[in-house]
Amino acid sequence: KQIAFDGVLASEYLTEYELDQMGMKVQQAHDMLSAGTGPGGQHIGWVHWPETYNREEYARLKQMGETIRNRAEAFIVIGIGGSYLGARAAIEMLCPVFYNQWSKACRKAPEVYFAGHQMSALYTAHLLRLVEEKEIYINVISKSGTTLEPMLAFRLFREMLEKRYGKEEARKRIIVTTDLTHGPLRRLAEHEGYETFAIPDNIGGRYAVLTPVGLLPMVVAGIDVDAVLAGAADVVRLYGKPDVDNNPAYRYAALRCLFYDKGKTTELLASYEPGLRYVAEWWKQLFGESEGKGGKGVFPASLHFSTDLHSLGQYIQEGRRDFFMTTLWVEAPSEQVTVPAMGDDTDELNYLSGVSFHEVNRKACEGAMLAHTQGGVPNLRIIVPEQSPYYFGQLVYFFEKACGISGYLFGVNPFDQPGVEAYKRNMFRLLGKPKIT
Numbered sequence: 248k249q250i251a252f253d254g255v256l257a258s259e260y261l262t263e264y265e266l267d268q269m270g271m272k273v274q275q276a277h278d279m280l281s282a283g284t285g286p287g288g289q290h291i292g293w294v295h296w297p298e299t300y301n302r303e304e305y306a307r308l309k310q311m312g313e314t315i316r317n318r319a320e321a322f323i324v325i326g327i328g329g330s331y332l333g334a335r336a337a338i339e340m341l342c343p344v345f346y347n348q349w350s351k352a353c354r355k356a357p358e359v360y361f362a363g364h365q366m367s368a369l370y371t372a373h374l375l376r377l378v379e380e381k382e383i384y385i386n387v388i389s390k391s392g393t394t395l396e397p398m399l400a401f402r403l404f405r406e407m408l409e410k411r412y413g414k415e416e417a418r419k420r421i422i423v424t425t426d427l428t429h430g431p432l433r434r435l436a437e438h439e440g441y442e443t444f445a446i447p448d449n450i451g452g453r454y455a456v457l458t459p460v461g462l463l464p465m466v467v468a469g470i471d472v473d474a475v476l477a478g479a480a481d482v483v484r485l486y487g488k489p490d491v492d493n494n495p496a497y498r499y500a501a502l503r504c505l506f507y508d509k510g511k512t513t514e515l516l517a518s519y520e521p522g523l524r525y526v527a528e529w530w531k532q533l534f535g536e537s538e539g540k541g542g543k544g545v546f547p548a549s550l551h552f553s554t555d556l557h558s559l560g561q562y563i564q565e566g567r568r569d570f571f572m573t574t575l576w577v578e579a580p581s582e583q584v585t586v587p588a589m590g591d592d593t594d595e596l597n598y599l600s601g602v603s604f605h606e607v608n609r610k611a612c613e614g615a616m617l618a619h620t621q622g623g624v625p626n627l628r629i630i631v632p633e634q635s636p637y638y639f640g641q642l643v644y645f646f647e648k649a650c651g652i653s654g655y656l657f658g659v660n661p662f663d664q665p666g667v668e669a670y671k672r673n674m675f676r677l678l679g680k681p682k683i684t
């Protein structure tokens with residue numbers, strides 16, 4: 248089984264001719280991406296990664312992950328952007344909903360917290376206090392090793408561990424994921440003798456979720472990473488087909504681009520499962536940072552339904568018509584809840600007695616898609632069979648492949664992020680950093 252992509256509801260917005268034309272552009276983009284001849288072509292290591300990853304490092308990673316899983320009470324993942332969102336997306340999608348609130352005996356894994364993804368004093372102070380009495384391990388993740396947010400958080404947690412356990416023991420509890428050879432974090436790790444995992448040179452941050460960046464936190468949280476990688480590997484061929492008719496990832500990329508050309512410049516990714524919130528956050532970063540260049544690019548935004556139907560639903564139905572929507576739907580939840588029958592029907596809900604919440608959710612989804620389509624919003628749909636590691640792997644690869652192609656359709660380099668430097672330069676100047684590169 249595979250995740251399915253469905254553009255049927257959007258077909259009335261497009262002609263066969265437009266699709267054929269875009270199909271030809273996709274073919275060219277495909278040739279560039281496959282041969283590495285497009286902009287950023289030195290960063291396409293992720294394309295064959297699910298088949299070619301370093302087995303030795305992977306075995307060491309799983310072993311380390313299992314050790315932490317058994318020993319730690321709290322595991323702190325320190326990173327930002329591509330060094331953060333993939334792991335969080337996986338954990339929120341695949342672990343129990345109230346994961347951190349479960350007992351360790353039930354969870355069979357430590358609580359997982361994130362740090363270094365912002366610089367809030369309050370958040371950081373409260374997190375430090377929360378884990379004060381717990382057995383801690385940390386994984387600091389930064390490819391460059393120079394990003395201020397995670398490096399500041401790492402300094403704090405390193406100090407905490409060294410004070411609490413002494414330098415020797417702290418060393419065993421710090422795991423560093425960074426560039427294989429470059430950067431201050433690599434130098435620090437070598438100097439201190441920390442266990443390290445490498446972010447491949449030819450894979451950029453936001454395309455790195457299936458590397459140690461995402462995999463180590465997943466193992467610690469008890470996620471079956473063999474299944475994650477198998478899911479991605481199983482679709483490498485399908486999403487490697489050059490034509491939009493046979494490649495759902497390319498079809499998705501082509502349709503987004505066509506809608507953009509028609510003035511639908513924002514994409515709303517709507518999901519009906521709270522566990523997919525961070526998949527949407529990861530997706531926003533993937534597409535936003537890859538495509539938003541040269542005054543171009545679809546603006547990626549996310550919605551969480553049915554909650555947001557009661558806030559932004561009005562706007563979606565009748566506001567400006569400059570967006571299209573992609574619904575991310577999970578076909579079968581791993582658990583069901585059914586509406587009970589009541590003797591009295593004062594709340595007038597007995598017509599739903601015996602119906603599962605998921606079926607009600609499904610009808611909300613179908614109803615919303617139909618209403619929005621009629622209201623002038625083209626709707627695409629991605630159906631994920633279930634919230635499992637295998638389909639997480641597929642989904643990641645689907646979006647990565649679509650994003651690489653989409654960047655080339657927009658004529659930009661989908662693998663760099665020069666615009667992110669602008670705020671950093673200002674911030675460093677304001678902070679009085681001695682050398683600003």
Ligand code: PA5
Binds near residue numbers: 327330390452
């Ligand atoms: O996609 C990217 O490359 C970025 O989002 C980076 O992941 C993010 O800026 C963090 O960078 P680093 O891993 O160097 O700390």
